Amino acid sequence: MSRIVLGVSGGIAAYKACLLLRLFAEAGHDVVVVPTRNALEFVGETTWAALSGNPVHTGVFSDAEQVPHVRLGREADLVVVAPATADLLSRAATGRADDLLTNVLLTAGCPVLMVPAMHTEMWLHPATRANVATLRSRGVVVMEPADGRLTGPDSGPGRLPEPEDIEQLALGLLADPGVAARLAARDLAGRKVVVSAGGTREALDPVRYLGNSSSGRMGLAVARAAAARGAEVIAVTANVSLPLPSGVTGVPVVSTADLAEAMFAQAADADIVVMAAAPADFTPRTPSASKLKKSGQHGLTVDFTQTTDVLRTLAGRRPDGQVVVGFAAETAADGEDLLELGREKLARKGCQLLVLNDVSGGKVFGAAATEVVILSADGVVARVAGSKSVVAHAILDAALNATPDERNAE
Numbered sequence: 001m002s003r004i005v006l007g008v009s010g011g012i013a014a015y016k017a018c019l020l021l022r023l024f025a026e027a028g029h030d031v032v033v034v035p036t037r038n039a040l041e042f043v044g045e046t047t048w049a050a051l052s053g054n055p056v057h058t059g060v061f062s063d064a065e066q067v068p069h070v071r072l073g074r075e076a077d078l079v080v081v082a083p084a085t086a087d088l089l090s091r092a093a094t095g096r097a098d099d100l101l102t103n104v105l106l107t108a109g110c111p112v113l114m115v116p117a118m119h120t121e122m123w124l125h126p127a128t129r130a131n132v133a134t135l136r137s138r139g140v141v142v143m144e145p146a147d148g149r150l151t152g153p154d155s156g157p158g159r160l161p162e163p164e165d166i167e168q169l170a171l172g173l174l175a176d177p178g179v180a181a182r183l184a185a186r187d188l189a190g191r192k193v194v195v196s197a198g199g200t201r202e203a204l205d206p207v208r209y210l211g212n213s214s215s216g217r218m219g220l221a222v223a224r225a226a227a228a229r230g231a232e233v234i235a236v237t238a239n240v241s242l243p244l245p246s247g248v249t250g251v252p253v254v255s256t257a258d259l260a261e262a263m264f265a266q267a268a269d270a271d272i273v274v275m276a277a278a279p280a281d282f283t284p285r286t287p288s289a290s291k292l293k294k295s296g297q298h299g300l301t302v303d304f305t306q307t308t309d310v311l312r313t314l315a316g317r318r319p320d321g322q323v324v325v326g327f328a329a330e331t332a333a334d335g336e337d338l339l340e341l342g343r344e345k346l347a348r349k350g351c352q353l354l355v356l357n358d359v360s361g362g363k364v365f366g367a368a369a370t371e372v373v374i375l376s377a378d379g380v381v382a383r384v385a386g387s388k389s390v391v392a393h394a395i396l397d398a399a400l401n402a403t404p405d406e407r408n409a410e
């Protein structure tokens with residue numbers, strides 16, 4: 001169980017912080033809410049206390065015997081400020097300590113995640129831009145706001161990202177506090193990352209298909225991590241029911257042929273391409289135009305053909321400098337056997353990196369935590385164990401660190 005301080009500043013999006021608080025509490029974390037005086041204009045102390053199950057700290061001078069202005073920041077594993085208003089960002093950037101929340105920010109030794117929400121003009125104002133840049137230069141993770149409907153009839157960037165999205169990023173920071181520096185540095189700014197996610201479906205007839213149970217979680221974790229590090233991210237999603245992370249553009253597809261077409265179009269000018277989807281390897285040679293009917297006691301025989309190998313084709317037409325990443329789930333007798341299968345697949349697919357995991361005995365599938373080996377033609381680049389977020393960041397690190405030779409080799 002981790003200790004999270006949830007700072008809430010005075011914006012209408014404070015009501016969405018209630019949902020975020022619930023998600024943290026449901027995930028088993030101990031959450032202490034520190035609302036600013038203005039935040040209490042939007043959501044009252046009772047709501048925060050009831051949802052967190054903890055006393056709510058509102059002032060520097062209450063509970064003075066517990067020295068909350070120092071203790072809360074020191075004891076936290078993560079501080080999340082949602083919503084972070086333009087005023088809060090300004091006070092944090094200049095090191096003000098005029099209320100409990102800004103005191104917590106000055107004493108926190110853990111990662112700090114700020115989730116801005118404000119009107120577009122305020123977000124784009126040079127003063128706010130400068131404050132965000134200052135905070136990021138100090139290692140504070142400042143999420144980009146979502147682009148969408150604001151308080152009034154207007155819309156634009158400035159909306160608080162969805163609570164699930166904030167939670168995922170926050171849990172990634174808890175799992176590996178080292179990620180904070182990479183998020184704050186936005187080391188993928190100016191790069192285009194294209195990720196595929198989910199499982200394709202091949203139509204047997206108008207109502208039936210051949211599919212697989214890939215949820216798309218790994219691909220979305222890579223998309224979320226890349227967007228949080230500043231990349232332009234396209235997620236080609238095959239039948240994924242999970243919401244897209246904020247800042248990610250989705251291209252929904254159904255079949256392997258659709259996936260291939262979308263990936264080839266999107267990857268042409270990408271810096272990093274990650275094939276995390278599970279495309280069907282076979283498709284019916286001639287899907288039935290009408291619904292297949294039972295006939296007597298006969299079974300059904302379907303003639304399948306192989307689909308395009310999207311990864312191999314992408315690797316084959318890769319522009320110079322691009323890194324193509326594949327995945328392989330293998331059932332291996334032991335670690336050496338796994339590496340041998342991985343080396344063979346890396347060579348066969350022609351990709352620069354292969355993310356290899358051992359699924360023998362039902363390992364990995366459906367598990368929250370996973371264990372992978374990242375391989376290049378030169379051998380093992382990294383061994384990673386942890387949440388999908390931790391693995392996603394390790395994949396992006398490996399892609400960023402790929403040597404020019406790996407990136408440009410024929």
Ligand code: CTP
Binds near residue numbers: 277327
């Ligand atoms: N892949 C792809 N196009 C396909 C099938 C797979 O791009 N038609 C990609 C997957 O997204 C993954 C990688 O290839 O990144 C490895 O998938 P896997 O199913 O292990 O590859 P196969 O070539 O089908 O290997 P095997 O013969 O071992 O099943």
